[in-house]
Amino acid sequence: MNEKYDVIVIGAGNxxxxxxxxxxxxxxxxxxxxxxxxxxxAATSFVKGRFEFEAALNELCEYGTKENPGxxxxxxxxxxxxxxxxxxxxxxxFNVYCRDTSMHYEMxxxxxxxxxxxxxxxxxxxxxxxxxxxxxxxCKNAIFYLEENKEYVDTNxxxxxxxxxxxxxxxxxxxxxxxxKLPKKAQEILSTYWLYFGSPTSxxxxxxxxxxxxxxxxxxxxxxxxxxxxxSLTLAEEIEHLGGEIKYLSTVKEILFKDKxxxxxxxxxxxxxxxxxxxxxxxxNTLYSNMMPEPLxxxxxxxxxxxxxxxxxxxxxxxxxxxxxxxxGLDNYNYYIYDSLNSExxxxxxxxxxxxxxxxxxxxxxxxxxxPKGTTIMHFTKLFMGDTFSKxxxxxNYFEIKDKIAEDIIDDFEVTTGIVIKPYIEEIEIKTPxxxxxxxxxxxxxxFGYKATGMDNYLPRMISLDEENYIKNLxxxxxxxxxxxxxxxxxxxxxxxxxxxxxxxxxxxxxx
Ligand SMILES: Cc1cc2nc3c(=O)[nH]c(=O)nc-3n(C[C@H](O)[C@H](O)[C@H](O)COP(=O)(O)OP(=O)(O)OC[C@H]3O[C@@H](n4cnc5c(N)ncnc54)[C@H](O)[C@@H]3O)c2cc1C
Numbered sequence: 001m002n003e004k005y006d007v008i009v010i011g012a013g014n015x016x017x018x019x020x021x022x023x024x025x026x027x028x029x030x031x032x033x034x035x036x037x038x039x040x041x042a043a044t045s046f047v048k049g050r051f052e053f054e055a056a057l058n059e060l061c062e063y064g065t066k067e068n069p070g071x072x073x074x075x076x077x078x079x080x081x082x083x084x085x086x087x088x089x090x091x092x093x094f095n096v097y098c099r100d101t102s103m104h105y106e107m108x109x110x111x112x113x114x115x116x117x118x119x120x121x122x123x124x125x126x127x128x129x130x131x132x133x134x135x136x137x138x139c140k141n142a143i144f145y146l147e148e149n150k151e152y153v154d155t156n157x158x159x160x161x162x163x164x165x166x167x168x169x170x171x172x173x174x175x176x177x178x179x180x181k182l183p184k185k186a187q188e189i190l191s192t193y194w195l196y197f198g199s200p201t202s203x204x205x206x207x208x209x210x211x212x213x214x215x216x217x218x219x220x221x222x223x224x225x226x227x228x229x230x231x232s233l234t235l236a237e238e239i240e241h242l243g244g245e246i247k248y249l250s251t252v253k254e255i256l257f258k259d260k261x262x263x264x265x266x267x268x269x270x271x272x273x274x275x276x277x278x279x280x281x282x283x284x285n286t287l288y289s290n291m292m293p294e295p296l297x298x299x300x301x302x303x304x305x306x307x308x309x310x311x312x313x314x315x316x317x318x319x320x321x322x323x324x325x326x327x328x329g330l331d332n333y334n335y336y337i338y339d340s341l342n343s344e345x346x347x348x349x350x351x352x353x354x355x356x357x358x359x360x361x362x363x364x365x366x367x368x369x370x371x372p373k374g375t376t377i378m379h380f381t382k383l384f385m386g387d388t389f390s391k392x393x394x395x396x397n398y399f400e401i402k403d404k405i406a407e408d409i410i411d412d413f414e415v416t417t418g419i420v421i422k423p424y425i426e427e428i429e430i431k432t433p434x435x436x437x438x439x440x441x442x443x444x445x446x447x448f449g450y451k452a453t454g455m456d457n458y459l460p461r462m463i464s465l466d467e468e469n470y471i472k473n474l475x476x477x478x479x480x481x482x483x484x485x486x487x488x489x490x491x492x493x494x495x496x497x498x499x500x501x502x503x504x505x506x507x508x509x510x511x512x
Contacts, residue, residue, distance in 0.1 A: 002264065002272045002273060002274045003031075003273055003274065004029075004273075004274040004275065005029050005030060005031045005273060005274070005275045006023070006028040006029045006030065006275065006276075006277060006505065007020075007023050007028055007029075007030050007031075007275060007277040007278070007279060007501055007505075008030075008031045008032075008033065008264070008265055008273055008275040008277070008278055008279070009023075009030065009031070009032045009033070009278075009279045009281060010033055010252045010265065010278065010279070010280050010281055010282055011032075011033075011034060011035075011041065011280070011281030011282050011478070012032050012034035012036075012039040012040065012041065012232075012236065012246060012248075012281070013040065013041025013042065013043065013281045013440070013478055013479075013490065014040070014041065014042075014043050014231075014232070014478070014487055014490035014491050014494065015281050015477035015478035015479075015481070015490040015491065015493045015494035015497065016032060016034075016041075016279065016281030016477065016478065016494060017032070017039060017040070017232060017235040017236060017239065017494065018075070018079070018235065018477075018490075018491050018493075018494025018495055018498070019279050019281070019477050019494040019495070019497045019498040019501070020032045020239050020244055020246075020279075020494075020498075021079050021081075021235055021238055021239050021242075021244070022079065022494070022495055022498035022499070023244070023498050023501065023502070024239055024242040024243055024244035025079065025242060026498075026502055028502075028505070029243075030239070030244040030245070031244070031245045031246075031247065031273055031275070032239065032244065032245070032246040032247070033247055033250040033251075033252050033265065033267065033273070034246060034247070034248050034249075034250060035249070035250065035251040035252075035441065036248065036249070036439065037248045037249055038229070038232070038248070039232045039233065039235070039236040039246065039248075040228065040229055040231075040232025040233075040236075041232075041281070041440055042055060042056040042440065042447065043055070043056060043057065043228040043229065043231060043232045043487065044056070044227075044228065044229045044232060045227040045228070045229040046429070048318075048320065048427045048429050049320055049426060049427040050320070050371070050372050050375070050426075050427075051318075051320035051371050051372075051375070051377055051426075051427055052227065052371070053227075053318045053320075053377060053379070053429065054223070054227040054228060054229075054363060054370075054377070054379065055227075055228070055229075056228060056447075057223055057224075057227075057228040057487060058223075058334065058359065058361045058379065058381065059090060059196075059216070059221035059223070059334070060072070060087075060221055060222050060223060060224075060228075060487050060488065061212060061215055061216050061219075061221055061486065061487070061488045062215050062219065062488040062492075063076075063087060063219070063221075063222045063488075064215075064219035064220070064222070065089075065219075065220075065222075068218075068219055070215055070219045070488075071215075071488070071492055072487070072488050072491050072492070075491060075492065075495055076491075079235075079238070080238070081231075081234050081235060081238055084234045084238075085224055085230060085231060085234060086224065086225040086226070086230075087222040087223065087224055087225065088222060088223055088224075088225055088366045088367050089109075089220050089221075089222055089366070090220065090221045090222065090223060090333045090334070090366050091332060091333040091334075091365060091366065092106055092107065092108055092109070092332060092333060092334065093107045093108060093109050093114065093193075093216065093217055093220075093221075094106070094107045094189075094192040094193065094334065094336055095107075095332040095333070095334050095335055095336065096189070096192045096336035096338060096341070097335065097336065097337050097338065097416050097417060098338050098339070098340055098341050099337075099338070099339050099340070099416055100339055100340045101340075101341075105121055105189050105192075106332070107189065107192070109216075109217060109218075109220040109221075110217070110218070110220075111133050111217055111218050114129075114217050115129045115130060115133070118186055118189065118190070121185070121186075121189060122183050122185045122186040122189070124183065125182060125183050125185075125186035128180045128181050128182040128183070128186070129182060129186060129190070131180050132177070132180055132182060132190070132210070133214060133217075133218075135164050135165075135168065135176070135180070135210065136210035136211060136213060136214035137214055138162055138164050138165050139162075139164075139165050139168070139206075139207045139210045139211045139214075140210075140211040140214050140215065141161075141162065142158070142161075142162035142165035142166075142207075143207065143211055143458075143459065143462075145157075145158070145161070145162065146158075146459075146462070146463075147462065150462075150463075150465075165207070168206050168207060169207055169459065170455070171205075171206045172201065172202055172203055172204055172205065172206060173191065173194075173201035173202075173204045173205075173206050173209045173210075174187070174201050174202050175206070176206040176210075177190070177191075177201075185341075187201075188341035188342065188343075189341065190213070191209075191341075191343055192336055192338075192341070193212075193213060193216065194209070194343045194346075195336070195346070195359060195383065196448070196486065197209065197212075197452055198311045198312040198383065198385075198448050198451055198452070199347070199451055199452055199453040200343040200344045200346070200347040201343045201344075202343075202344055203453045203454055204343075204452070204453065204457075205452065205453075205457040205458070205459065207457075207458075207459055208452060208457045208458045208459065208484075212488075223363075223366055223367065225367050225369070227370075228487070250267050250269070250271070251267060251268040251269075252265045252266070252267060252268075252291065253265075253266050253267060253268045253291065254266040254291050254292075255278065255287070255291050255292050255474075256272065256274075257293070257296055260296060261276070261472065261473070262275070262276055262277065262278055262471070262472070262473045262474055263275075263276070265278070276473055276508070277473045277475075277501055277504060277505060278473065278474045278475070279474075279475050279476075279477055279497050279498070279501060280474065280475070280476050280477070280478075281477055281478045281494075282441060282442075282478070282480075283442060283443060283449075283478075283480040284301070284304075284305045284476060284480060285305055285310075285443045285480075286441060286442070286443060288301065288302060288305060296471075297470075297471075298470045298471070300470060301468075301470035301471065304468060307456075308450040308451075308456060309450060309451040309453065309456075310386075310443055310444060310446045310450060310451065311446050311447075311448035311449050311450055311451045311452075311485065312350065312383035312384065312385060312446065312447065312448045312451075313383065313384045313385070313388070313389055313390075313433035313436070313444055313445045313446055313447065314381065314382075314383065314431070314432075314433060314436050314445060314446075314447035314448075315381075315382040315383070315384060315389065315402075315405060315430075315431070315432050315433065316379065316380060316381055316382070316430070316431045317379070317380040317382075317406045317409060317410065317428065317429075317430050318377070318378075318379050318380075318427075318428070318429040318430075318431070319376075319377070319378040319379075319380075319410075319421065319425055319427070319428055320371065320375060320376075320377060320425070320426045320427030320428075321375060321376040321377075321378060321421060321424040321425060321426065322374070322375055322424050322425075322426040323374065323375070323376065323424045324364070324373075324374050324375070324376060325362050325364050325365050325376045328376065328419060328420070328421060328424065329419045330362045330365070330376065330378070330419055330421075331365070332362065332365065333361060333362055333365045333366055334359060334360070334361050334362075335359065335360040335361075335362075335413070335417060336359050337356070337357055337358055337359070337360065337412065337413055337416050337417075338357050339355070339357055347385070350383055350384055350385040350388065351384070351385050351386060351388045352388070353384070353388055353389065353392045353401075353405065354408070356382075356408050356409045356411075356412040356413075357382075358380050358381060358382040358383075358409055358413075359380070359381050360378060360379065360380045360381075360413060361378070361379050361381075362376060362377070362378055363376075363377040363378075363379065364376050364377060375426070376424075378421065380406075380409055380410075380413070382405070382409060383447075383448075384433065387444070389432060389433045389434075389445075390433065390434075390444065393434075398432075398434070402430050402432050403430070406428070406430045410422060432445070433445025433446075447479075447485070448479065448485040448486070449478070449479035449480040449481075449484055449485035450480055450484075452484050457484075458482065458483065458484055461481075461482040461484075462482050462483075465482055469500075472504075473501075473504055473508075475497045475500050475501050475504070476497065477490070477493045477494045477496070477497035478490050478493060478494075479493075481493045481497070482496070483496065
């Protein structure tokens with residue numbers, strides 16, 4: 001007899017773990033199947049020499065603090081895991097270097113502090129910036145209202161309480177910042193964080209950008225004291241403690257159907273597990289192309305998936321340095337190294353293999369004990385779009401190319417900041433889109449889901465959630481889903497997928 005579960009979750013990434021925990025808390029019989037030997041997907045750590053490196057997390061948005069909690073804090077509170085975790089506030093919002101003007105801007109957290117600092121860099125920017133934050137807060141509240149009242153949206157309430165949100169709901173960032181008359185230089189500094197959206201401000205949804213930047217500046221960003229693996233491990237332990245099962249080294253090969261309805265999954269090792277409800281923490285691209293019989297995939301699902309653009313591919317350099325950050329002069333937490341503050345130009349650079357724009361973080365400046373005393377952990381994240389990386393490599397030149405990219409990034413960091421790090425490298429680990437494709441099984445080593453651009457962003461995806469639920473009892477979660485990528489989006493997306501699945505189970509009960 002094959003074992004039967006109320007729900008099977010494919011993948012133990014951030015979203016899969018949250019979905020599973022929420023379901024076991026609702027007393028469902030849950031199985032999580034994970035192809036790797038540890039939970040977390042990207043949210044993990046790895047050891048090299050005497051260093052344990054954080055594998056992904058630079059900034060966790062929407063956690064906040066007990067006094068000023070964000071959506072992730074509230075979710076973790078609901079799931080009862082906050083007291084098992086310890087977080088530290090990062091130092092500054094952005095510390096950005098632009099090579100074209102040789103300028104360097106350091107922006108603090110806190111809305112008043114942010115506005116005051118901007119006024120120093122860009123005189124006469126504060127009134128427009130105040131308007132931006134006012135509007136950004138309204139957008140955030142409007143999104144919250146829409147999410148909570150999706151079944152019945154009271155348009156009069158919407159018009160009365162969120163009139164400005166309605167005016168900007170379909171606009172891009174540039175358009176709204178121009179309307180607010182924010183000076184161009186202040187627009188560019190404010191938009192430093194665009195990189196994590198993977199879309200230039202000319203096509204990035206204002207509502208999406210503003211609501212995240214509002215949370216980021218007002219609540220700060222946090223990182224866990226024992227790397228993000230601590231969060232993943234805590235979630236996994238809690239699932240198992242409450243009776244859920246997680247099977248590692250268990251790669252799902254095929255979704256099984258009976259009478260065109262979800263019936264279970266087949267693993268690569270031949271095991272079969274039965275269920276009527278699946279949650280996929282892996283992308284629709286992977287699921288539809290490799291794991292389902294084609295005739296059972298509705299053509300609208302294929303059309304939608306094909307219409308979406310894959311987001312940024314990741315290239316990371318992890319350095320273990322044999323000096324303290326203080327001795328090296330690495331005083332900040334984050335270093336954005338851009339050719340220019342113009343996001344359109346920088347976005348074009350993401351298609352140039354030789355470009356060295358990147359963001360670097362210094363873990364020890366937030367978590368003192370992140371590595372042995374007198375050492376430093378430094379992490380560079382570089383993003384490429386499309387096939388920029390893959391078209392330049394062959395099996396033969398792979399190591400040469402990746403080493404060259406890493407060397408150029410480190411050299412240019414030193415030249416731009418004047419901080420010397422190369423002689424102090426004790427350990428180096430380079431991860432490329434090939435590594436990420438292999439580890440997460442994401443298409444092309446994408447690390448930020450689908451590009452959130454034009455009309456394909458959070459708000460329209462959320463509004464069409466019901467119409468896009470193409471296969472009964474199959475729900476998606478994670479970086480490729482409605483709440484977009486990043487730790488915050490994926491945790492919240494796991495929560496949403498669990499709630500929708502509970503609703504599906506209830507509906508099924510009333511059908512029978
Ligand atoms: C270098 C880097 C830096 C980043 N920096 C930040 C940051 O600073 N802030 C931020 O918010 N976000 C950041 N991110 C993005 C963030 O890490 C991701 O958006 C998020 O972790 C993705 O979570 P997910 O739930 O979509 O699952 P994933 O992490 O993609 O996990 C999916 C899981 O499914 C498993 N799986 C795949 N196929 C199968 C199969 N067939 N059978 C069973 N299991 C399968 C995989 O092994 C994996 O464990 C970064 C990512 C990277 C890589």
